[in-house]
Amino acid sequence: MNRVLVLGGGQLGLMMAEAAARLGLVVDRYDPERAVLLPGTSDLAVPITWEECLERYPVITVEREAFPDTGLSARLAASDRCVARGALATIPDRFDQKSMLDRLGIPTAPWRLLDRVEDLAAAVGEFGGVVVKARSGGYDGRGTWIIGEGGDTGAVPAEELAGRAIVEKKIPFRRELSIVGARNPAGETLFYPLTRNWHVDGILRLSLAPAVASAALQPQAEDILRRIMEELDYAGVMAVEFFEQDGELLVNEIAPRVHNSGHWTHEGADWSQFDLHVHALAGVPLHSLNVHGPTAMVNLIGTPFDQAWLQHPGVVHWYGKSVRPGRKVGHANLTADSLDGLRQGLRAWADVLPEGFEKVLDSELSLG
Numbered sequence: 001m002n003r004v005l006v007l008g009g010g011q012l013g014l015m016m017a018e019a020a021a022r023l024g025l026v027v028d029r030y031d032p033e034r035a036v037l038l039p040g041t042s043d044l045a046v047p048i049t050w051e052e053c054l055e056r057y058p059v060i061t062v063e064r065e066a067f068p069d070t071g072l073s074a075r076l077a078a079s080d081r082c083v084a085r086g087a088l089a090t091i092p093d094r095f096d097q098k099s100m101l102d103r104l105g106i107p108t109a110p111w112r113l114l115d116r117v118e119d120l121a122a123a124v125g126e127f128g129g130v131v132v133k134a135r136s137g138g139y140d141g142r143g144t145w146i147i148g149e150g151g152d153t154g155a156v157p158a159e160e161l162a163g164r165a166i167v168e169k170k171i172p173f174r175r176e177l178s179i180v181g182a183r184n185p186a187g188e189t190l191f192y193p194l195t196r197n198w199h200v201d202g203i204l205r206l207s208l209a210p211a212v213a214s215a216a217l218q219p220q221a222e223d224i225l226r227r228i229m230e231e232l233d234y235a236g237v238m239a240v241e242f243f244e245q246d247g248e249l250l251v252n253e254i255a256p257r258v259h260n261s262g263h264w265t266h267e268g269a270d271w272s273q274f275d276l277h278v279h280a281l282a283g284v285p286l287h288s289l290n291v292h293g294p295t296a297m298v299n300l301i302g303t304p305f306d307q308a309w310l311q312h313p314g315v316v317h318w319y320g321k322s323v324r325p326g327r328k329v330g331h332a333n334l335t336a337d338s339l340d341g342l343r344q345g346l347r348a349w350a351d352v353l354p355e356g357f358e359k360v361l362d363s364e365l366s367l368g
């Protein structure tokens with residue numbers, strides 16, 4: 001089997017390396033910030049330049065879209081060993097990403113470029129409520145400003161963003177859903193069921209899979225993700241975030257990698273998204289996917305590890321990172337026989353999690 005290199009030193013690459021190790025395959029990680037190679041699941045850091053590192057691996061994947069400005073992104077986008085090269089040339093800039101969706105005729109929130117400061121007022125006039133998004137570099141709601149209908153745009157640093165942002169129509173969605181799927185170099189594809197996601201302050205708090213009442217939307221979601229993966233000639237796992245509005249799916253954004261809303265697959269499916277990603281790259285034929293009962297994934301955000309969690313149903317995945325407000329430091333998966341059982345399990349978690357999680361439970365836990 002080919003050794004696979006994953007670029008990025010975070011938890012997503014580590015979870016890929018763990019999945020690979022269980023199958024006797026090898027995924028090594030390169031941390032571009034520290035310029036070190038992390039072999040397999042080890043944290044023994046070997047100093048190396050990225051040029052040297054890239055030379056050694058026949059298959060290169062990524063755990064994120066943006067890299068330090070060292071020429072690495074451009075080099076990857078040009079390398080035929082990088083299975084995400086098409087995605088890296090298109091996805092990191094929201095202008096290119098939205099232009100691709102429009103070109104493919106895939107529904108997405110209507111949008112305009114924010115090139116000049118006046119474009120913001122024009123978009124408010126056209127759309128009513130708007131969402132301003134930096135073209136690149138944003139995540140977990142950073143680089144995003146949501147302004148409801150009639151709201152004040154004063155908080156948007158429009159001068160600073162002019163030429164570097166887009167403005168979208170604010171979508172009055174019924175719910176947020178995502179799909180995670182894989183494509184191998186032969187063009188075979190495989191998909192998990194649609195997942196429902198709850199965000200607070202731009203950060204994913206809770207996912208539930210399979211999303212209830214989503215069977216009619218599943219073929220539409222699969223078709224959209226398949227077309228995007230084909231367009232980008234992509235191999236590995238990719239995710240698409242959607243807004244559901246009037247029974248239709250609008251694409252919010254594309255993540256060309258394993259995705260937080262797919263973390264439930266660790267306990268909620270026979271093969272996790274990390275297994276699937278490694279299989280797609282290692283030439284293991286894509287196989288059937290058996291999904292277990294309803295599964296919830298709770299993000300552990302800005303909180304120290306608490307042994308009380310272990311008294312509750314569910315499996316904790318802790319990333320071993322330093323704890324900072326708003327930082328994702330782990331997640332917990334709960335699987336149950338029924339939605340009622342899952343609801344009870346989640347209530348128990350609400351007692352031992354910091355503020356923010358109750359908001360989701362109190363306002364949204366119809367689990368629909």
Ligand code: ATP
Pocket residue numbers: 109131133138139140141142144168169170171172173176199202241252253
């Ligand atoms: P991620 O961490 O998922 O990469 P991000 O920082 O790239 O997030 P988005 O996913 O674009 O940002 O937006 C964050 C959240 O803001 C969305 O999940 C959604 O709740 C809300 N949002 C974004 N765009 C819109 C929109 N056009 N209409 C309504 N809500 C929106």
Ligand code: MG
Pocket residue numbers: 138139140253
């Ligand atoms: Mg994003």
Ligand code: MG
Pocket residue numbers: 241252253
């Ligand atoms: Mg998002």
